Amino acid sequence: MGETTDQPILEVRNLTVEFPGRHGTVAALSDVSLNIRAGEILGVVGESGAGKSMTGLAIQGLLERPGHISGGEIWLKGRRIDTLDDYEMQKIRGREIGAIFQDPLTSLNPLFTVGAQLSETIRQHLNMNKTQARARAVELLGEVGIPSPDERVNHYPHQFSGGMRQRVVIALALAASPKLLIADEPTTALDVSIQAQIISLLRKLCKEKRTAVMLVTHDMGVIAEAADRVAVMYAGRLIELGSVNQVLHASTHPYTRGLMASIPALAARVERLNQIDGSMPRPGAIPNGCAFNPRCKSTGPRCIRERPELMPAGDGASACWLNAGGIQ
């Protein structure tokens, strides 16, 4: 990605999110640091409950109470946004940060035409009158590949198919040309042939408009096809960060390697899949030392004693003692 500039659009430093509960405070995210540059797609992968969606919500200031950011900083284009109040954040959402959620039907209002919803967003954030906003809405629908946009603009969400609806949601997220796009499982509810269309659309728009994209997904295939860099999350922490090639094919963390090996291959059939025994610990019951140690095949005494931080490994970073002085 030679064309990306050095100043990142989004910078997250040591983000920690806590949920106070009846049985004490639970850390849903601990010490997450990442950044995304213009025109770059950062894939965030992990199993359900790993904290990947939580990271996206925290960045948008959409954490559900009583959850709150208890540590760390979030910077957007050189401006700190985690300390802003709700009113200020509302102006940032939609204008500076666009969002795409998993289910395209629930992110659209069934009672308004897609044109009305697009115009509303456009006029909220950009200085345009009704006619201009409508023309922009038609243009946006065309950009996301909806056939005959001048006609479709008057249709209601239920008149669109799943894939077309997700295109409308993308148009809505990009309406005010945000610098950062957070896409949370944008293709999970779609069929594979439609998923491929949406991924290539996202990639094309990201490169053309030089938007920074945070692509949250559990699907390694989607990551392999769309992301430039990958962040792997486990039990609320970032455990590996690196280029898509390194993380997928030369991972420096045993969890990522195990995850890759457990995907059934398309090329050849094996008798038995490589499985990672056990399941991810729930927040609040995270073991001492490395959170992955009970499931790891190469656990040593140090893994149980000490928690590894993200440390440089290969062209990225990895939170594993194997890369930093051994497991003894």
Next chain:
Amino acid sequence: MTEIRQKMPAFTAEHLVKTFDVSAPWLSRVVERKPRQLLQAVNDISFTVPAGGCLSIVGESGCGKSTVARLVTGLHKPSGGELRFAPGRNGAPVSVQMIFQDPYASLNPRWRVKNIVAEPLRELKLLKTSAAITDRVEELLETVGLSASDGEKYPHEFSGGQRQRISIARALASEPEFLVCDEPTSALDVSVQAQVLNLMRRLQDELGLTYLFISHDMSVVRHMSDRIAVMYLGRIVEEGDTEELFADPRHPYTQLLLQTIPNVQKPNRDRVVGGGEVPSPLKPPSGCAFHPRCPVATARCSVEIPDVRTLTNGTRVACHLVDERAADVSV
């Protein structure tokens, strides 16, 4: 293993049809003068599942694959066609059980796991004494990789993968010979999916089970099945041996499906994606239902529904263009 898999069919479906009546209520129909509206969910499909083998049905949402699973297990009554269960153990027709997609919705949250697993035993009166039932439940839980003491817990105390193990234990309670699995791993994470798929393969080998496996995930299907049937809008467009189908997909829809799967090993980042979407099953296109999306469609495709032809390698395919390559067709 191969000898077992080439045995007789355990199950045969012939010209299976399922039509749902999705008309508006009677009064609205009369007021608005609208006709009845019928949805052809499954449209004249035939397939066989070899005993001890695994046939997978793949397709996109709305193609009718889950309806097939429900027809086979008797949860829907077919509108036409025939379901034939071959004689199994003791000469009686093979017994069927089903595993459902969502392990969160398919287990009663207010029942202890031991009662969930024991339900088929009690309901079908398979075991007489409660001591025998307790023993059998413990044995079943251990078979699926849980511990006997887990029977005292409630479903919410388990993770998704463990819950799916519980539904497998429940399905195995009545010692079925034929398991219908409707997307058993779609709600699970990959590392857990591998655990469940490995368990299902091990059970197949140990208990000689026959599987009808419904999925939308081609890589899972490839791992599990001996034969694959690809469905599109209620019809089977191609059916063949797993290896043959992956190596040489004949139907343009199968080719599209295989091209669009994101491949972790060999990602295709600059793919040119074929456009189009699955049409509504309420208004299926004329002729071959795939023709509006098909890159090689001819005038004939929009008029005439293609017949299913059997090729020399045993692959069955419904496409006019494959017909025309007459050399390798054996009718």
